[in-house]
Amino acid sequence: MKLIDWLYKDTPLATRGEITPKLGFLLTVLLAIVWLIPFLWMVVATLRPASDGINAMAELMPSLKPTLDNVRDAWEIGDFPRYTLNTTIICAGILLVQFVTITLAGFAFARLDFAGKSLIFYLFLMQLMLVPVLLIVPNLSLVARLGLYDTLAGVMMPFFASAFGTFLMRQAFEAIPTELEDAALIDGASLIQRIRHIYVPLSMPSFSAFAIISVTSHWNDFLWPLMVINSPDKRPLTVGLSVFTKTAEGTQAWGTIAAGTLMVIAPLLITFLIFQKRFISSFVTSGIK
């Protein structure tokens, strides 16, 4: 009971001596363990030698003779370095263009007065409600007509503008005191110079929050790249993993599947464990993606 009291000490919105919050906390602890089981299995199965047999595959206790054979097999079957490179190019390409588009549009909404401002604002707002994922069919035919079918640029293009990012930057720019800009104005700084030297450097937290949300969602995107990409060497990680899983499933090579999955999700999970706080606060500010 001592342990529970210590764990529970200054946790929930409740007070000592009450049993219900304690039970709730215990339930959460149990569920958190359950939540981790798929990850635990993945690591244990990755290191399990094939000689343990299919019946031992579900054991959550690690094998006494851990091996890296599964990692080697996964590495040979799937072209993971290529998939990782493709995904990195896609995420970086999207993010770089987004930084430009959301900075410019965010600034216009935050600091400029122009004819039709509210109408254009509503046009942006509409993108949040339209659920772009559902527009895959018309967008695929557009990408094909632009000659971008089976290219990484075709995967990236629909995401170059981001209403969410624009609103996030608008919020950030509005919080910057106008006096700073006035001073630069007196010194003769142009519009672009003011954005570049005043607004952008002072809005870094918002940029990093947006980067986390953008990269996470495009790193994990599957359906859209699946439709646009045809050549095996242009597959991103998610599409590569799904093909790899199909191949390995036929041979019942579950250790290899676990190893492949581990390779796919490790980069993002490690980044999360390092920058936990950042990630969590970014997701909270994300609201509607």
Place this chain on the structure above:
Amino acid sequence: MSLAEPATLPVATSAAPRLDVPKRLVARFKASLPAYLLLLPSLVFLALFTYGAMGRVLIDALYQRATPKAPVRFVGLDNIAAVLADPAFTGAVVNNLIYAVGTAIPSIGLALLFALTLSRTHAVSSALRAALFLPVLIPMVAASALFMFIFLPNVGLLDYYIGRLLPVLPNWLGDPDIALYAIMIITIWKNAGYYMLFFLAGLQAVPEDVMEAAHLDGAGPYQRLRNIILPELKPTFLFVIVIAILNAVTQVDHVFVMTQGGPSNSTNLVLFYIYQQAVEHYDVGKASAATLLTLAALMGLTALSFRTMANREGGP
């Protein structure tokens, strides 16, 4: 979020005679030009991939795709009628409704429990929060790969540890009566930690002194939850419900990887149906009609929730 203020005219020109109107408009446009240039890059892409796409869906839904025997032709509402009469579509809609309700309620309930018990900063609660949040970050495809083994008949994790206690070992993904519920488990596992974040943020608005006062007055945990915490969390609930429903319609990667909509269409969801019509059957007309119906339903829903939220904020 405050909306943009309506454009105001410069005072000096507002009293100008009628003939000057075009001039004034030109001046106004000139003054607006920098803003338009800044918005242009975004608007180009939005026009292509959002508004243009929306327009294309509307038009494509009205046309019959060319076949080897017949050219493209205008068919009016035929595609919509065909989709509505297609048992695969209506089945997908029913599945999606079950899926939406059956994933939203448990994941939101769990998210609330997690947030309530882990609301304060503490080494242990941070670790637990991270553990519960991890599934949010992994691709649905990777989650599917892991759960494929979990659901594997006989040797899989679930049967190995729990299935043995059951009288009959279920075929989790192979039984049409169970498969939809099996894939729902993945969604709950993946989303509960995400919704938890919003409840954690919402809980910060609950004033601590009110909680303490209630406790001194002898209010038990259940009474405090009902009378203080839940009313405070109402906007969060609304928000999370909308997100959960949007997720239920847009997250279908596990259907692609694990079941392909089967067995016997039992896990077919609306977006997978759209994909099948477009990519497998080359029927853009039907796919567009299905997209249109889904978009209309979702936009109606989000508009409704925005209105409810706006009313609540405007109220006393």
